[in-house]
Amino acid sequence: MHVFNLAFVAASVLALQAAGQSYNETLYNNYNYCQGITPVAKQTYQPIAAAKLLKVQVMMRHGDRTPTAVLPGKQVDYDICSNPAELTSVGGNSKTQSPLLKPLITITEDNPFADIFWTGNCEVGQLTDRGQNQTFQVGKDLRGIYVDLLKFIPQFLDTSKLYVRNTYVWRTRVSAENMLNGLYPLPCRSPGVEIEMDTFPETIETMTLNTACAKGVSIYEAFIKTPTFLNFYKQNYALMTKINTILGVENIAQTNETLNGDTLMPRYCNNIPLPCSATNSSDCITGDEAAQAIAGTMFYAHGPLRYEAGAEEAKRLTSGPFLKTLANGIRGTVNGTSGVKPFEFYSAHDATIDQNLAVIADPDTPWPGYASTLILETWELEANSTTGAKAGDQVVRALFEGRVVPANPNLNCTLDACPLDTFLSFIESYVPADMMSECAM
Ligand SMILES: *[C@@H]1O[C@H](CO)[C@@H](O)[C@H](O)[C@H]1NC(C)=O
Ligand SMILES: *[C@@H]1O[C@H](CO)[C@@H](O)[C@H](O)[C@H]1NC(C)=O
Ligand SMILES: *[C@@H]1O[C@H](CO)[C@@H](O)[C@H](O)[C@H]1NC(C)=O
Ligand SMILES: *[C@@H]1O[C@H](CO)[C@@H](O)[C@H](O)[C@H]1NC(C)=O
Numbered sequence: 001m002h003v004f005n006l007a008f009v010a011a012s013v014l015a016l017q018a019a020g021q022s023y024n025e026t027l028y029n030n031y032n033y034c035q036g037i038t039p040v041a042k043q044t045y046q047p048i049a050a051a052k053l054l055k056v057q058v059m060m061r062h063g064d065r066t067p068t069a070v071l072p073g074k075q076v077d078y079d080i081c082s083n084p085a086e087l088t089s090v091g092g093n094s095k096t097q098s099p100l101l102k103p104l105i106t107i108t109e110d111n112p113f114a115d116i117f118w119t120g121n122c123e124v125g126q127l128t129d130r131g132q133n134q135t136f137q138v139g140k141d142l143r144g145i146y147v148d149l150l151k152f153i154p155q156f157l158d159t160s161k162l163y164v165r166n167t168y169v170w171r172t173r174v175s176a177e178n179m180l181n182g183l184y185p186l187p188c189r190s191p192g193v194e195i196e197m198d199t200f201p202e203t204i205e206t207m208t209l210n211t212a213c214a215k216g217v218s219i220y221e222a223f224i225k226t227p228t229f230l231n232f233y234k235q236n237y238a239l240m241t242k243i244n245t246i247l248g249v250e251n252i253a254q255t256n257e258t259l260n261g262d263t264l265m266p267r268y269c270n271n272i273p274l275p276c277s278a279t280n281s282s283d284c285i286t287g288d289e290a291a292q293a294i295a296g297t298m299f300y301a302h303g304p305l306r307y308e309a310g311a312e313e314a315k316r317l318t319s320g321p322f323l324k325t326l327a328n329g330i331r332g333t334v335n336g337t338s339g340v341k342p343f344e345f346y347s348a349h350d351a352t353i354d355q356n357l358a359v360i361a362d363p364d365t366p367w368p369g370y371a372s373t374l375i376l377e378t379w380e381l382e383a384n385s386t387t388g389a390k391a392g393d394q395v396v397r398a399l400f401e402g403r404v405v406p407a408n409p410n411l412n413c414t415l416d417a418c419p420l421d422t423f424l425s426f427i428e429s430y431v432p433a434d435m436m437s438e439c440a441m
């Protein structure tokens with residue numbers, strides 16, 4: 001896996017350089033798309049000294065998953081989803097399922113459609129065993145910090161302190177369940193206590209670009225005609241052709257114009273052999289090529305928010321509504337609004353984290369890996385003559401990939417301790433006052 005990591009970093013650099021972008025190796029030399037990093041108490045996590053934590057907001061990407069689309073040809077056995085069940089009913093350290101139900105994903109050879117699907121035990125876009133473990137571990141790591149080290153939330157589950165939201169997608173819900181089992185294992189819960197899992201209907205979802213926002217969708221579509229993208233396309237054309245020929249989709253419009261990194265990722269991250277040509281078994285996709293394809297595939301989503309003229313507007317239309325949720329959560333806690341909970345957890349997608357990073361972070365931040373977390377902490381400082389802090393000053397710290405987020409050049413602070421007003425007024429400047437009219441074409 002280590003060799004793969006190094007290959008991946010090198011390939012990311014290549015893909016980004018090909019796209020005319022820089023890549024900050026100093027900050028992200030441990031970056032691994034297959035495994036996001038959450039800080040660990042006393043190792044990579046330190047509280048702000050002489051300060052009181054007021055609020056925590058965690059955004060987590062779901063864990064490792066299968067591809068979100070099936071390409072033609074039955075070239076792979078995804079036998080990596082042994083536990084499709086939801087885990088909620090029992091919880092606990094061992095990830096036991098409901099004693100009364102055992103869901104199974106069933107894929108048999110005699111299914112009349114077997115030829116158009118993979119074999120194994122996974123649905124499309126399903127959280128894998130690896131993904132379950134990753135998100136469970138995030139919960140344990142968060143417990144190590146916010147329960148054990150800081151005692152910010154109690155040892156024993158108190159649902160008045162914990163807000164949970166996930167998208168209406170199986171993998172983010174199950175990822176949230178795993179995280180909660182790590183954060184509050186069964187012995188730390190009273191029998192029968194329910195954790196509410198808030199979910200917006202997909203039609204009105206705000207944690208990713210809502211396709212009802214026509215203008216937002218159009219910016220992504222327009223991006224692929226920009227010089228930045230066309231340069232990227234040219235640089236990656238040979239790789240695209242090779243991959244798509246091996247995958248057998250070279251003549252299928254829509255699938256032949258991308259690097260199809262999404263299809264390669266589950267194999268790459270689960271050590272499943274990469275695809276070879278159906279007509280020449282020694283013509284295969286290499287690990288380096290897969291890594292470059294994965295990084296390049298993200299450019300279709302990462303680029304529109306960062307490069308070319310539409311970027312500022314794209315940030316408003318993708319992340320604006322959710323930034324408002326985050327800002328309101330902070331304001332509510334700071335001002336003691338009743339019912340606002342100190343610990344908020346959002347189980348969502350790579351795009352959710354990336355869209356927020358596009359606003360607050362240096363444009364170089366890498367695409368969020370599986371189970372990666374973006375954490376916003378709001379602190380209240382004690383007076384300190386060295387730093388000039390006055391008693392009661394409030395600041396926001398942002399952590400991604402286990403470290404402080406390098407701030408966007410337009411944000412007038414660093415994100416180890418950004419004055420609360422600076423942070424809030426900056427993110428709120430990206431919130432459309434009237435979303436639907438800004439979304440209209
Ligand atoms: C990378 O980040 C470090 C730390 O913020 C900074 O000192 C350095 O200038 C950056 N390098 C590039 C090439 O952006
Ligand atoms: C004041 O801030 C400095 C610099 O961050 C820190 O080293 C010091 O411990 C702080 N002093 C107190 C009393 O917290
Ligand atoms: C998941 O975790 C369990 C328990 O620690 C372990 O036995 C199993 O091998 C892990 N599976 C994967 C795919 O990482
Ligand atoms: C995709 O297919 C079209 C039409 O067959 C072709 O012109 C184009 O070059 C192909 N793209 C790639 C990346 O191979």
Ligand SMILES: *[C@@H]1O[C@H](CO)[C@@H](O)[C@H](O)[C@H]1NC(C)=O
Binds near residue numbers: 280283
């Ligand atoms: C099969 O692929 C290998 C590796 O790309 C190549 O060296 C070889 O020439 C190919 N064989 C044929 C018959 O095309």
Ligand SMILES: *[C@@H]1O[C@H](CO)[C@@H](O)[C@H](O)[C@H]1NC(C)=O
Binds near residue numbers: 332334335
């Ligand atoms: C808290 O409430 C006061 C009074 O409404 C308001 O002036 C202040 O801006 C609020 N603080 C935050 C962080 O929202």
Ligand SMILES: *[C@@H]1O[C@H](CO)[C@@H](O)[C@H](O)[C@H]1NC(C)=O
Binds near residue numbers: 412
């Ligand atoms: C940026 O922050 C500094 C220090 O907090 C402040 O003095 C300055 O006025 C701010 N500039 C802008 C443009 O907000």
